[in-house]
Amino acid sequence: MTTEAIIDLQLACENTENLPTEEQLQTWASAAIQPNTTANEITVRIVDEAESHELNLTYRGKDRPTNVLSFPFECPPEVEIPLLGDLIICRQVVEREAQEQQITLDSHWAHMIVHGCLHLQGYDHIEDDEAEIMESLETQIMQNLGFADPYACEKEDTCNHAD
Numbered sequence: 001m002t003t004e005a006i007i008d009l010q011l012a013c014e015n016t017e018n019l020p021t022e023e024q025l026q027t028w029a030s031a032a033i034q035p036n037t038t039a040n041e042i043t044v045r046i047v048d049e050a051e052s053h054e055l056n057l058t059y060r061g062k063d064r065p066t067n068v069l070s071f072p073f074e075c076p077p078e079v080e081i082p083l084l085g086d087l088i089i090c091r092q093v094v095e096r097e098a099q100e101q102q103i104t105l106d107s108h109w110a111h112m113i114v115h116g117c118l119h120l121q122g123y124d125h126i127e128d129d130e131a132e133i134m135e136s137l138e139t140q141i142m143q144n145l146g147f148a149d150p151y152a153c154e155k156e157d158t159c160n161h162a163d
Contacts, residue, residue: 003040005029005117006082010045013091019046020109028110031141032117039073039084042117052090067093068112070119087116101153107142111150114141 007026011019020028029042047055052065059069072085089112098108118134125131139149 003033005033006041008043013046013048028113029117031145032114034121037121039082041083043086045088046091047088049090049092055088065090065093068116070116072120085120107147110145110147114138
């Protein structure tokens, strides 16, 4: 049984063209919520490069915008709040990456939601063994949603990354 995600959508970018609908975000997030996860409320904040850059520098020490940042909600054990956490997604980075990877915008947005939701649930890709588990799960979820393997261009070395 799939847990239905509850999305609090915040649009903090000037250009809101070509953004996914709240229904799409909910479908993609619901698909990524694992069966043992009880929290289902997710804030999705879509931002411009300036905000993404600032947050990435503040929280990760990286001096550039990034595609998605995940902030899991850490609740005291005695408090029951179904908040899974916050996803901050940079519109311009997602659009640029989709073009570089020669994939549809919807596919990349879905991947960013799935990827971010898995981070909110404790998955990571810092170590190779963790990355293998997380990427395998992402691929399975994306295929269940009707999208191709999000890592196909990396595996086949066909990504068209900008310098």
